[in-house]
Amino acid sequence: MAAQTQTIQVPNDAELMQAQADLWRHSLYYLTSMGLRCAVELGIPTTIHGLGGAATVPDLMAALSLPENKLPFFRRLMRVLATARVFASADGGETERFRLTPLSRILVDGVVADEHHSQRCFVLGTTSRHYVDAAFALSEWFKKDLASPVPSPFEDLHGARLFDESTPLLDPELDATVNEGLAAHDNLGIGTLFRECRDLFKGVRSLTDCCGRHGATARAIVKAYPHIKCTVLDLPRLVDHAPRDGVVNYVAGDAFQCTIPPAQAVMLKLVLHHLSDDDCVKILAQCKKAIPSRKEGGKLIVIDILVEPSLGPVMFEAQLMMDMLMMVNTRGRQRNENDWHDLFMTAGFSDYKIVKKLGARAVFEVYL
Structure with missing residues (x-):
């Protein structure tokens, strides 16, 4: 025939x-x-x-x-x-x-200003040879029958995970660039958060910034709200180099394994999109143990990307590009509201609300 x-x-x-x-x-x-x-x-x-x-x-x-x-x-x-x-x-x-x-x-270097965080290292990290090589290997990664949890193309190719102790072993310069870029990226718009979400920290007396790195966000919170006692929890290699001037309390530890310092509010700012759903649930469950009930004024503050086509084609494309960035270089992903709802409920929370949408990001309050 x-x-x-x-x-x-x-x-x-x-x-x-x-x-x-x-x-x-x-x-x-x-x-x-x-x-x-x-x-x-x-x-x-x-x-x-x-x-x-x-x-x-x-x-x-x-x-x-x-x-x-x-x-x-x-x-x-x-x-x-x-x-x-x-x-x-x-x-x-x-x-x-x-x-x-x-x-x-936001790419200008050498400017001293509270709300200016140069994004120079974000550009250098995302266009680095290691990132580009991982994207170049994408088709081969799709063909491989990899055991779960599935490593990212970056991890599969380089044998190291981003934001992990294995990254500096792969390339110390890349690790330094990526960490500096991540810190600048995460703190961009902190002033906008304070102006647009005036009630977010209202009545909050203590806050733990979970995976808060060197504490730039926590220090900004204390400057804007001096009555809040802030604690930063992160890995020893990050908090060991943080300033010890008494403005913020630092605790070294792994959020997946150690007890998160109890506080009226716990914050996860641009953390969860780097993680798989299973790891998100684990860290959310740990945060849940650290806060009191909603009736007692307790809450979890999550600031992360909320994928929404309604934001318009340019912003939606930016969100999808960030999702591809997570797919190629981490085990995480960007999530829509249904995804966030499922994570919060699976981790044992009873309710949440979206306080504000700030560009590609959203501010969630999550309650016991």
Whole structure:
């Protein structure tokens, strides 16, 4: 019997041209990422800031001490980054001036401000060779019959887990970059949290920041609410280097195994999306033991990404990209409200509410 000839619907002329352009965009998006990395490594955002907030290509070339014969290539890089809204441009031609956008402002280094946390290391970490290699191995990872719990492509390829004691053994520089980037990423928008969620800490007298790293968030809470006694729990290798000035109390320990310091409120800020559902339930159950009942004023505060298409296509795409980042590099994932509900209930909590949605994130209060 002769094989049947397969047919396909051919796009019309306009669809074909658009499909090709879309193919270029999706296949070449990595060049925008690498261009962004290049800008961060060269220090372009910081340089524009230092030049008063706007600069021409020759101004930037001179300030960065770049060879003159690279000028036409540098102009092409800046054009792509301006199109991607990393920078803004005005005038055009030889006098074209590039300015900072909100995106590039959070990439400026060396600025001392309560609410400024440079995201430079976040860019360097997410575009690092180790991350890119893990993504490059994605198809091979899908084909492998791996025993549960399934390791991430990063873990399968490199034999190490991110945010684990095995990471510095893989690459100490990567570990330092990723940890600095994670701390800056997690504390971005802390002022927005205080302004938009004024009642979140109302009546709270004590709080444990579970997996709070060096305590930047806890210290910001104490500064905004001096009456709150804050404790940070995290691994010894993180809290051992935290400042010991009495502002925050630090406890070294593994949240999965040790007793979480009891408090009126326990907080998990951008922790759970790194973890599998099973690990989330384990850590939530530990937190549950550390807080009093809702009637006694107890609550768990969870600040994490809440996947929602209603936020619009750009924000939704950003959330899905973060979900892919978790899939490739950790055992975690981003979750919608049904997912969060299931985690809270499985861990033994009785109720929760969404206090506020802040961009891609949501603030949950979870109760016994």
